[in-house]
Each structure stands twice: as C-alpha cells, then as structure tokens.
Amino acid sequence: MSQVELRNIESTLGGNVVLRGLDFVIPPEILAQAPQPYVVFLGASGSGKSTTLKIIAGLQAADSGNVIIDGRDVGGVPARDRGVAMVFQQDALYPHLTIRETLATTVRSVADRSVRQSQLDQAIELTGIAAIVDRYPDGLSGGELRRAAIAKAIARNAPVRLLDEPLSALDGPIRHALAGDLKRWHSQQPGLTIHVTHDGDEAMRMADVIAVIDGGTIVQIAKPETIYDAPASLAVANAIGSPPINRFPAIIRRGKIVSQDERVQLGTLKCPQDAATDRAVVLAVRPDRFVIGTSLVGGVAADDWGLSWSPPLADRSWCRVSQGVQLTAPVGPDATPGAGYQGGGSNRDGLDRNWATAVLSPAPTVPLDGELVLSASVGDVHVFDASTGMRIEGVHVDG
Numbered sequence: 001m002s003q004v005e006l007r008n009i010e011s012t013l014g015g016n017v018v019l020r021g022l023d024f025v026i027p028p029e030i031l032a033q034a035p036q037p038y039v040v041f042l043g044a045s046g047s048g049k050s051t052t053l054k055i056i057a058g059l060q061a062a063d064s065g066n067v068i069i070d071g072r073d074v075g076g077v078p079a080r081d082r083g084v085a086m087v088f089q090q091d092a093l094y095p096h097l098t099i100r101e102t103l104a105t106t107v108r109s110v111a112d113r114s115v116r117q118s119q120l121d122q123a124i125e126l127t128g129i130a131a132i133v134d135r136y137p138d139g140l141s142g143g144e145l146r147r148a149a150i151a152k153a154i155a156r157n158a159p160v161r162l163l164d165e166p167l168s169a170l171d172g173p174i175r176h177a178l179a180g181d182l183k184r185w186h187s188q189q190p191g192l193t194i195h196v197t198h199d200g201d202e203a204m205r206m207a208d209v210i211a212v213i214d215g216g217t218i219v220q221i222a223k224p225e226t227i228y229d230a231p232a233s234l235a236v237a238n239a240i241g242s243p244p245i246n247r248f249p250a251i252i253r254r255g256k257i258v259s260q261d262e263r264v265q266l267g268t269l270k271c272p273q274d275a276a277t278d279r280a281v282v283l284a285v286r287p288d289r290f291v292i293g294t295s296l297v298g299g300v301a302a303d304d305w306g307l308s309w310s311p312p313l314a315d316r317s318w319c320r321v322s323q324g325v326q327l328t329a330p331v332g333p334d335a336t337p338g339a340g341y342q343g344g345g346s347n348r349d350g351l352d353r354n355w356a357t358a359v360l361s362p363a364p365t366v367p368l369d370g371e372l373v374l375s376a377s378v379g380d381v382h383v384f385d386a387s388t389g390m391r392i393e394g395v396h397v398d399g
Ligand SMILES: Nc1ncnc2c1ncn2[C@@H]1O[C@H](COP(=O)(O)OP(=O)(O)OP(=O)(O)O)[C@@H](O)[C@H]1O
Pocket: 013, 014, 015, 016, 018, 043, 044, 045, 046, 047, 048, 049, 050, 051, 052, 198
C-alpha cells in the first residue's frame, strides 16, 4: 500500500498565502481497518486543493515543508520519478493522436516492453472506452474525454493517483457510472487514490477517508461518518450534509449555554470547566437528527402516522425548535418519490428566513398540518465557538 504524507506545507502564490502549515497523514486506526483507503480531499473553491495535489505530484514546489511518498522525502525528485499519475480538471489530450495512440505513448514512457500491451488493455477495460479508443479527442463528449483522461492515468500504473475534480461538469448518470468505475479502478490497481472535490455529498459517497481543507490547512481527517457526526469545526460541519446542517446562535454565560434564537428552547446545558469562558457560540443540528412532532398529518392525528409528538422538554429532547420549521423528504436511495414537503403550520409568523430544516423519513404521502416541533438530543447538537469556528467538546446536560 502506498502512502503520502505532507508535513507543514507552506505555499504563497502571486502574493496569496494559499497553504499554511498543511499536514496530512492517514491515521493508523483508519489504515488498520482499511489498508488501501480511497481518500477524498474536500474543500470550498479556492481552499487550496489543486495546489496541494500539484505539490504532491511535483508539478509545483512548496515554499517549505515535506512531501513524503512511501517513506521517502521526494523534495527535489522530479515529477516523472515520483510514481504519481494526476488527472487534471481540464486534462489535455493530444489533438493529433487517437486515444489509443495517446495511451500507447504514455505506456511507452513508463513501462517495459513486455507489459505495455497489458497495461494499455487494462486502462481501456477499466474505463470502458473500447468504443472510442480509435477516435480523436475532437468530437468526443465531456464524459468520454474525462474517461480517456482517466485511462491515461491508469495506463501509467502509478502507485499514487491524484484526481482533481474527476466528476465535475458531468451529468447525473454519467457521473454516477464514472464514480463507480473510479472505485473499481482503485480496488483493482493497488495504490493510493486522492480524489479532490468541493462536493460534500460526493465525498460522503465515495470516500473511505475524508480530509477537509479549509483556509489552506487540513482541519480534519476522518471516516465520513465521523466527519458527519463529530465535525471538528463549523467549516467541516457546513462542508457536508444535504440539506445543510442547521445553525442557531447561542452564548455561553457562566458555564451554561443560552439560546439567542427565539425559536429554540434549550435544556440546562453546561460546558466543561476548560471551555466555560463567556462567549458567542453556534449550535448545529443535522436535519436528519431531529425528531419531528406535529399535531396533524393531512387532517389525521399525528400518532396515527407513527410520528412522535415532540415530548415536553425532557432529558432526551435537549434542543427544541418550535417555529420556522421546514421539512424535506430524504434524498438518495431511501427517498420516497414525490413526497417532498416544505413549509408547515409553524410558519405562522411569516418567518421565511433561517428555516430550521428536518428530514422526514419515511416521507408522508399527504401534507402535514398543525404545529411542527423539532427536538434533538444532546448527542446530536454540536457546539462551535462563533469566532474560531472550532468544536467545543464535552457539553453535557446538567444533573
Ligand atoms: N499561480 C497562482 N497565482 C496566484 N494565485 C494563485 C495561483 N494558483 C492558485 N492561486 C490561488 O490560490 C488559491 C487556491 O487555489 P487552488 O486552485 O489550489 O484552489 P482549489 O481549492 O483547487 O479551488 P477550485 O475548487 O476552485 O479548483 C486560490 O485563491 C487561487 O486563486
């Protein structure tokens, strides 16, 4: 299994500080479970993802810091000798060569004569481009060009593969098929794959490990479920989840958390001693972690639909939102077609700003009515420092 490690990478480009002390190493506990993880670098546009890939590939030099590939510091090692294949966002294929000729040129530059044909065949097979391999790039669709570019990377048979937004600008079915093929390639050709995206859903679906880049550093490296359930910062919390995580203003006053949103009622909640300084915080709850209560569903008592009435604020319902509630049907494979639901009886005061969103699963087939109340237990409410954005650990129900 190949490994890439980045230590304290700094990069300033055209006067912009792009990477500031960026560190990356896959935690050993993750490697113990998944020795060959599919890694996704997730970050907003401009956060430094492409720059990081180019520095790993040796196409761009860092100002300082170390790139370690398989235990070897590759500072000063030229790109072609790093054992890295990179697929660019806009990959250039030779316009005067057919795809097969391009692949053959690539294979000739990296492989012994005896294995060239098998490497070329494998690249064609894994990317499913047999039907277009004798055509020129001009006239191929965006999806076909992307597959050809990926085939070029596969043909290099490199132990480290860097994919810069490999699924961007492709439409639904093509995107879905290519996502599956990338995972298949990864599992069939031993090595490390780093896939860059700004799309949180894509990261959640594809990654064994997600590294979130924000402000030129990696702020969390973890399995997707950990990123979802225990985000290290508000930026990480915002980076994934659809619909996006709900956020509510609050403050810490004398060690207690006090809501600053008139819709949100909190139980008695305390911070640990070392985090008890008075300050502004942000409470965040994933839409699918709210329990939804309503008095009426399509004119029928909610109980008959198996929806729980939100109980009075008790130990388990630590955070309760009772106005400006919006429900949505789940998206993805569990979605019930045509059962989306927006708005609700609680919108009586005309709140259309800052809706609190909950995912209703299974989605009802009739409109909900009556007052909607959301409640969440303490384990599902994340607390972040409002100015640094960092997670505050150890918040607990008093008594
Ligand atoms: N050669 C350059 N000169 C000046 N600024 C640059 C240069 N290359 C990149 N930058 C800046 O560095 C920042 C990070 O760029 P980078 O391409 O790494 O971001 P990214 O996360 O990959 O973004 P995107 O998702 O939009 O591709 C951006 O603000 C970009 O404008």
